[in-house]
Amino acid sequence: MADNGLLVIISGPSGSGKGTVVKKLRPENNFALSISMTTRKPRPGEIDGIDYFFCTPDEFKNIRDQNGFLEHAQFCGNFYGTPRFYVEEQIAKNKFVVLEIDVNGALQVKEKFENCILIFLIPPTMKELENRLILRNTESPETIEDRLYRAREEVKLIDKYDYLIINDEIDKAVEKINMVVMAENLRPSRNISTVKKLNGSEK
C-alpha cells in the first residue's frame, strides 16, 4: 500500500459529465470529496463540514493570508476556497481526495500542491458537447454559446493535464479514473516506506 493518498483534480467543460462521474467515485475505493470553505450563508439543509465549511469573511481572509487555501475565488460577493488542511488530513488517511474545479483553479492548485494529478474529462467531440448542452434544454442559446467558447479555451490547456479521459460512457470513464489513481499509487515517490524497507534502512 502506498504511503498516503493523493489529490485528484477533475476538470472538464460544462456538459462533459464530470459531476455524474465524480458522484460514482466510491468511498470504498478510497475516494473522498474535497470540501470547500465559503463565506456564503448556509442554505436550508446544508451541513457545516459536509457540504461546506462555513466561515466569516474575517476567518476566510485569515486562512487565505496564511496560505491555507490551495485555490480561492470570489463569486457574487462570496468567497470560496479549497482549504489545504482538509485535503492534507484526508491524504494522510490514504484517501484519494477529489476536487472538481475549472482549469484555472486546477493549474493554481498544481503549483501549490505537489501530490496531485490533473484529469481532464471531455466528450469525444465538440459537436457532442454542443448536443449535450442543447439536450439539457435548460440553457439559452447564448449560454450554450458561452459554454462552448469556454470549453474551447479550456481544451487549449489540455497539455498541462496529466490525463485526458474521453467520457463517451460514464462507467468506462469512472473505470479509467480508478485505473489512473491505482497506477499513480505505484509511483516510487508514493512508496518511500517500501523502498526504505527494500534498501534495508528500515525493517
Add this chain to the structure above:
Amino acid sequence: MADNGLLVIISGPSGSGKGTVVKKLRPENNFALSISMTTRKPRPGEIDGIDYFFCTPDEFKNIRDQNGFLEHAQFCGNFYGTPRFYVEEQIAKNKFVVLEIDVNGALQVKEKFENCILIFLIPPTMKELENRLILRNTESPETIEDRLYRAREEVKLIDKYDYLIINDEIDKAVEKINMVVMAENLRPSRNISTVKKLNGSEK
C-alpha cells in the same frame, strides 16, 4: 485510442519473477516483446526475427555507429542490442513493446527514447528474494550472494523508475502492469490527434 504504442521497460532482480510476469503479458492486450539483435550464432530451433535478429559483427557495428540501438552490451564475446527500428515499427502499430532489461540498460534506453515507461518489479522484501533464490535450488551460495548484492545495488536506483510493482502474486503483478499501461495511454501527449480534433484544427 492513443496515437501510438509505448515502450514498456521491465527491470527487477533475479528472483523478482519478471520472466514469468512478462510471459503473461498477452498479445490480445497489445503487448509485443522487443527482439534483440545479436552476433551470437543461432542455436538449434532459434528463428531469425522471432527469437533474435541474428547478424554479423560488421552489421552490428554499422547499426551501432548509426545510433540504431537503444542500448547494447557485450557478453562472452558476443554483442547484443535492442534495435530501435523494431521498437519503433511496433509502437507505430499501437503495440506496447516489452523490454526486459537490467537497470543500467533501462536507464540508457530512457535517455534515448522518450516514449517509454520504466517499471521495477520486486518481491515484497529482500528476505523473500533470498528465499526464492534458495528455493530454486539451482545456484551456489556464492551466486545467490552475488545476486542479492546486485539486487541491493539495483534497488538504490528505484527512484529513477516510473512505477514500482511488488510481485507477491504473479497475476496481480500482471494486472498492475496492464493498468499502468492503460493509464499511460491516457496521457494528453499520447492523444495528440484527439486533442487536435477537440481544438478544431482537424476534423
